[in-house]
Amino acid sequence: xxxxxxxxxxxxxVAIGGAVHAGSMALFALRLAVVLLPTWTRPRDVAxxxxxxxxxxxxIILVAGGFVGLVLGLQGYNILNKFNxxxxxxxxxxxxxxxxxxxxxxxxxxxxxxxSAITAEIALMKTTEQLAALEMMAVDPMRRVIGPRFWGxxxxxxxxxAMFSMVGIIGGYLIGVVVLGVDQAxxxxxxxxxxxxxxxxxxxxxxxxxxxxxxxxxSVFEGYRAEPTASGMARATTQTVVLSSLAVLGLDxxxxxxxxxx
Numbered sequence: 001x002x003x004x005x006x007x008x009x010x011x012x013x014v015a016i017g018g019a020v021h022a023g024s025m026a027l028f029a030l031r032l033a034v035v036l037l038p039t040w041t042r043p044r045d046v047a048x049x050x051x052x053x054x055x056x057x058x059x060i061i062l063v064a065g066g067f068v069g070l071v072l073g074l075q076g077y078n079i080l081n082k083f084n085x086x087x088x089x090x091x092x093x094x095x096x097x098x099x100x101x102x103x104x105x106x107x108x109x110x111x112x113x114x115x116s117a118i119t120a121e122i123a124l125m126k127t128t129e130q131l132a133a134l135e136m137m138a139v140d141p142m143r144r145v146i147g148p149r150f151w152g153x154x155x156x157x158x159x160x161x162a163m164f165s166m167v168g169i170i171g172g173y174l175i176g177v178v179v180l181g182v183d184q185a186x187x188x189x190x191x192x193x194x195x196x197x198x199x200x201x202x203x204x205x206x207x208x209x210x211x212x213x214x215x216x217x218x219s220v221f222e223g224y225r226a227e228p229t230a231s232g233m234a235r236a237t238t239q240t241v242v243l244s245s246l247a248v249l250g251l252d253x254x255x256x257x258x259x260x261x262x
């Protein structure tokens with residue numbers, strides 16, 4: 001009986017801690033929303049963060065997109081060949097990437113590479129009291145430090161997801177048409193005929209924007225609230241990757257249910 005009560009107490013503490021964490025993030029998001037538009041008065045800062053978060057993540061995105069496209073093309077060919085429908089390989093690869101794999105995998109890779117870096121950078125600035133020094137000089141850290149990094153992540157994720165999908169489609173083309181001999185006209189023709197600019201491309205892009213906003217918010221929040229110690233920085237970085245990954249996967253299910261559930 002004692003063990004059951006202890007388990008209930010621990011569960012309650014976890015639930016309360018999660019609720020407090022979510023409430024703190026919501027209040028932080030409100031504070032951040034106030035300074036987001038004024039952040040654009042310093043476009044150079046935003047451009048620097050787009051470079052640090054997006055451009056420096058480009059290699060892993062392109063390589064991963066290429067390999068995902070190759071695997072999709074190979075597996076799709078083996079499945080469709082059983083039904084004599086290999087001419088549909090192009091649209092299968094394209095829809096899989098544009099609707100799901102492009103936004104989701106690109107967001108997960110971005111969270112692991114750039115999201116954790118944003119958190120670590122802000123946490124280090126807090127540990128070395130750089131944020132406190134900005135406040136002493138009457139400079140708002142939310143506008144000078146947090147806002148540009150949020151915009152950098154928000155802008156980068158949709159662009160990286162689009163590049164991931166394009167490289168993946170090229171990978172599917174190489175393995176399907178060049179290696180396995182699928183008709184080239186059928187490959188591209190099925191994509192042109194079956195893919196809808198709104199139902200597929202635009203809604204996939206909307207997913208990537210939502211994922212970018214979630215990852216950006218979690219990254220800057222965890223860095224801003226990190227304990228000013230080495231262990232606090234490590235914990236905040238780990239929490240960014242874990243929470244961002246879970247948030248992306250959960251949000252993907254919800255958005256997919258609303259967009260494509262019918």
